Amino acid sequence: MLQVYNTLSGKKEEFTPIEEGKVRMYVCGLTVQNYSHVGHIRSVVNYDVIRRYLEYKGYDVYFVQNFTDINEKIVARAREEEMSPSELAEKYTRAYLEDIARMNIKTADAYCTATVNIEQMINIIEQLMERGYAYESEGNVYFSVEKFPDYGKLSGRNIEEMDAGSRVNVKEDKKHPLDFALWKKVKDDDVKVWDSPWGPGWPGWHIECSTMAGKFLGHKIDIHGGGTDLIFPHHENEIAQSEACFGEKPFVKYWLHNGTIDLSGEKMSKSLGNFYTTREVLDKYSADILRYFLITKHYHSPVEFSYEEMDKAEISFKKIRNTRNDVHQITEQIPDKSDSSFEIKSFLNKIDSFEEAFFAAMDDDFNTARALGELHNFTGEINSLINSPDFQITEETRFVLKKAEDKLNTVLEILGFSTGQKKAAASEQEQLNEELISYILDLREQARREENWSLADSIREDLSQRGIKVKDTSHGPTWKIEDDE
RNA sequence: GGCGGCAUAGCCAAGUGGUAAGGCAGGGGACUGCAAAUCCUUUAUCCGGCGGUUCGAAUCCGCCUGCCGCCUCCA
DSSP: OOEEEETTTTEEEEOOOSSTTEEEEEEOOOBSSSOOBHHHHHHHHHHHHHHHHHHHTTOEEEEEEEEBOOSHHHHHHHHHTTSOHHHHHHHHHHHHHHHHHHTTOOOOSEEEEGGGGHHHHHHHHHHHHHTTSEEEETTEEEEOGGGOTTTTTTTTOOHHHHHHHOOSOOOTTOSSTTOEEEEEEOOOTTSOOBOOTTOSEEEOHHHHHHHHHHHHHOSSEEEEEEEGGGIIIIIHHHHHHHHHHHOOSOSEEEEEEEOOEEETTEEOOTTTTOOOBHHHHHTTSOHHHHHHHHHTSOTTSOEEOOHHHHHHHHHHHHHHHHHHHHHHHHHHSOOSBSOOSOOOTTHHHHHHHHHHHHHHHHHBTOOHHHHHHHHHHHHHHHHHHHTSTTOOOBHHHHHHHHHHHHHHHHHHHHHTOOOOOOGGGOOHHHHHHHHHHHHHHHHHHHHHHTTOHHHHHHHHHHHHHTTEEEEEETTEEEEEEOOOO
């Protein structure tokens, strides 16, 4: 049974989608004003894993993500880069899509942007005004929080307390300090604005998510995700707008929030200027390692990013990957013998208990940290088995290890790691290459048998120079094309 | 000032009532021509502090201390 922590209730709840077998999922994307940073990518990886897991469990998931492509920041950044806001947004949207492709993120079923949905937003703002939830003031339109009794239910606040403690300068044209903009008047002559019944301007930030979630997923959705820093006011305001306009509640059944990435104890963010972009980290480490680093912690917790910890993650992840590769090498080989006295049947139980433990962890609010711990236990068992002195490759051991390999591939796939096995699509050229490498290694084995270590070592070194890493094992040499790790 | 969260070994990190997963680093072995990898073993009588509830708490309650997030743009 899958349980998820719902910010709305503050508890873990059993996950049951609104419509059986289907999951409608909306995740706040980013303001496309710059390259994505590690904090963004953590969020993306997190919901990628959640989505993959839901799909693995058989749900038909429809996943939508937005881009905020117009606001004051975009305009400011566009000036800096001397281009139009739309050009800037396009540039960084494209960069983002490149980043997530490198990260092996499954693409959303739909991406949406604010600027192509202005009409729908205006429509919703009009409805809110008709229903008395919103008012116009000097060309701006605000949502009136006092008209929405549930305001604060997500973030656990109430209007009176907030009002008392407010330290923010309040715009005088608001009826209540917490009222937020649905439509903003913009008088900048150099910037493209949109016409509206209230004059030229552009939409407030929050309305785009209500509008687009409603448009693509309907008025009630199963999962809405984002960073903890969006709980208030962004998601609180989304609830207010959507429930007030569509009249259905709850707008979102499960609110999921991921923790932020910190640097030296402070939140990594563009406004603080303390961030590492996704691409600069990916220039140093593979996507798998960054992903591993991110999911060894529970997704709610804040995570301190550092290259020291990335180095540890690299070593730790490679253990898992090496085991997967070693097992694969064995299952690909022709058995030495048809049978032997080596006892392996009991290992099937270990495969089963691993499976059980792994999925129990994932069912517990997507506890990837625990799941990875179980994975390490399992790879340890496998290594212990295949490295034991009397291990032999027989039909039987191969059969059992094939099961283990399949299990490993399944969980690595769920967690979104690259599976790396591209054997199926090997071209003729690749096959020829493989045959040549096998041939070279056969010659090297001959040299080794003759204890011609200098020749054997220089062959290994030369191959390594060409990106082919050779490893001598008790079952003979293995090789692989070096990845960028 | 308000709301919320966190505090587990040298580091990272699971664990929400039954007696401390996992990874990194370190110690000791093994395997090995070398390299790479791997295995075994070891490292918290204790979970920020003080009280309380309980047969029993890192886990529940109270107080205290420290750190962080949000309340302004933010994944």
